[in-house]
Each structure stands twice: as C-alpha cells, then as structure tokens.
Amino acid sequence: MTGIGGLDNILNGGIPLGNTVLVTGTVGTGKTTIGMEFLVRGAQKGENCAFITVTEPSAKLIENMRTYDFFDDELIKAGKLHIFDLHVIYDHLGLEWGEYEIRDMDILLGAFEDIVDELSITRLVIDSITAICYQLQNRSAIRKFIFDLGKFLSTFGCTTFLISETVIEAGVEKYSVFGVEEAISDGIMLLGNINRKGDLLRTIQVVKMRGTPHSRAKHVSDLTPDGMAIVPLLKWGSDMY
Amino acid sequence: MTIEEDIKKQLEKLPDSTILYLNSDTKNYYRAMLATVDFLVNKLKYGGVYISSTRPVSDIRIQMEASGIPTGDIHFVDSVIYLIGGESREERTAYVESPSMLETIMLKLDWQLKQVGTPEKFVFFDSMNGLAVYNEEKLLMEFIHVFSNNMRMQDLYTVLISVREQTPANVDSLLRLNCDDIIEVGASQGKVEEEAVIGGGAKLERGGT
Structure with a gap:
C-alpha cells in the first residue's frame, strides 16, 4: 500500500513491491508532494525511504513540505526518511554540474546504488528524472542511463517514483520529455489539470501499473494538510465527453 | 404556529440519519435554513459541515449566531468568497475557488468532516x-x-436545500428521487396557497428511494 488516501483504492491495494513508476505531469500538479507523501507513509510504517532532489535544494523542499501536516521532521532524525540534494552528491563524487559523459553517469548510478543498498531503501523518489537527463549529451546517452537505472532498481526490489515532466508534441501529450522514461517503468501515473470554466481542477490518472488490476479513470485530487485526497472525476465535467 | 415551529415538527418525525431535500420558497429560505440547522445543533446536538455556494461563510456564521445557533461544532466549506474577491480567513473553513469545482467541494467536505468532534x-x-x-x-x-x-x-444526516422557484425541473425531480425525505416550505410553485400568506407552513413527504 502507498498509504496515500484514495490512491490505493484506484490501484486496487497499492503499487506492487519493486515497481518503478513514472509520475508525470505539468507544473503545479502535485508531483513532488505525492512523491514525498509516498515516502512519508512508508517511513511511518518503518520502511527506509529516500528522496533525491534535483530541481530544488533539499532545505527548500523540506520547508515547503512542513506546510503539510503529514510531513514529520522526526522521520528524518530517526533515519527513516533520507533527503539527498543531487548537487551535494555531485560535489562528493567530484562531478561538476553541466553536461555529462557516460562515464560520469556511471559514477552517478553507482552513487544511487550505494544509497539504496547501504541504507536498505525500499521506497525511492528521484525528482526529477527529466532534470538529470537534461545533463546528458544525446539520446543514446539518455537511453543508456535510463535502462541502467531501471536495471539496478529492479535488482534491488526498491519501489521507485521517477518524477517527470509531460510535453506536448504535435498536439499530443507525451508522458516524458525523452520518450525513454516510460519504457523502463512498470507504471505511469499522469497528473494534470482540467480547466472547467476557467477554474483548474487537479487530476490524477493511473495509465499503467504492472501487477495490479487498477482503475484507469481520471480522478480529481486535492492537496489537503493531510496529503493528497482523491475522488472520481464527474463524467459530465471532464474535458472531453 | 411559526414556520420555524412547523419545520421542527416535521424534522422530529425523521430518523436519526436521512438524506433530506429541504425545498423552500424564496421568502422563507433563510428561515428554513436557520430552523433546520438550529434543530440539528441545538436539539440533536450534532456537529457538522455547512457547505455554502450561496453566501460567504462569514455572513452565514453571523446569521447563525444571531439566531442562537452556536457554531463551535460547525465546520464550513465556502465556494463563494473567491468569486466576489473577499477575504478567506474564517475559522474552521475550507475554501473552494468556485461552485463549479464540484469534486473539490467533496474533497474539502471529507477533510472538514474529519475535523468535526461530535460523534x-x-x-x-x-x-x-x-x-x-x-x-x-x-x-x-x-x-x-x-x-x-x-x-x-x-x-450522515444530510440536508440539501434549494429555492423552489430557482431549481431546474430535472434537478428538482432527481432530488425527489434520490432523497429519503422531503420537506416543502412555503408556497408551492405556480400557486400561492392561502397558508403561504402566514408563512406557508411545512409539509413532509417521503422521497423516491
């Protein structure tokens, strides 16, 4: 079970252990929050969890998360919830932020493996896979990195959220910027917005999840102090009938 | 008998939990609302959630307190204040940007219900x-x-109030079908009954389910 209200119902019990899930959407749809809540719920059950933040400093991330009642600093102090700043990892590895060679990415993957292995991490969030891939030189490097990442994650049986941005190409919404991210994913959760008469409703839809018979219907979500809450989208209120 | 006494008499006939359609004419709408909430809070000692898509919660709270209804056990969902650009700082209140965000209203209601302290x-x-x-x-x-x-x-003891003259026929029909009980307050649509002159009275009907 993810422990996130409503999501486990959609997933018919939760995410199968060890699945890699692409959590994708546009800005402001709650990707980071659902990622953190996923970890907090796991840590509250005694699991070891890790969040690798790429897009914002960990201090700022924690500060933002403190606005939610579900977030608990004690989980960090107790060593159940680890938050890593990718820039700090780079410093430790002697890497510089910029464009990376495949060799550099192997070093980074090795660091991720060490985190998961040495801390016995069972829930991992990388926020975002898109930002990491932007550091790579070309599509083949991106493909190799993503496949290597998927390989190691499946070996360790760690349930992982890869946070990603959606893009629109030729009027069609794609689940990831580089088109490779979904290939290694066991599941895809699409977060978005519906514009209803000028008001934006946050939505969540489980497009794919291997290993569980799940709902594929679009749902409306809300970020409450307790975390994400979810109800089915009213059919006559969807963007396309 | 005043309209308030009449409504309370009808409410006393209902079970401890029901889905009630409170169908009022325009003239008695606020009295019907206040009389019903007064019954729930002061007579049954229920706490609950009041969802407003009609007036800002600040106004409703003032009206309730002026009518002797303590609001300490009432939480609110306000979907009006953003439309009029007012302040959204009321205690025990969740705000929704617009009454068109119906799913968000349900989510805020769920959240507020968890905060209500009464059994x-x-x-x-x-x-x-x-x-x-x-x-x-x-x-x-x-x-x-x-x-x-x-x-x-x-x-949950649920009351869906509507002003008769402004309720679309299909919506009214569905409310009658889906609600367990119906209380008619004031003059019926299309005719002004003699009793309406003295407030209209209240009439209890069984719903369609």
Missing part, C-alpha cells in the same frame, strides 16, 4: 439552486447522484 454529524448543502447557476444541468445531476449516495454510504 454524530450532519452535512448541510446550501444550495442546489446556487450550484445550478454555475453548473450545467447534466453535471449537477450527476453530482447530486454521486453526492447523495456518498452521504448515504457514510450514514
């Missing part, structure tokens, strides 16, 4: 005609269907 709880939705201003009829009817069944599943 027995009510939900008062003010109002169906207010929602009809901002929502397409089919969407509103779907919402009423989902909402009433959701409340029934949770065994």
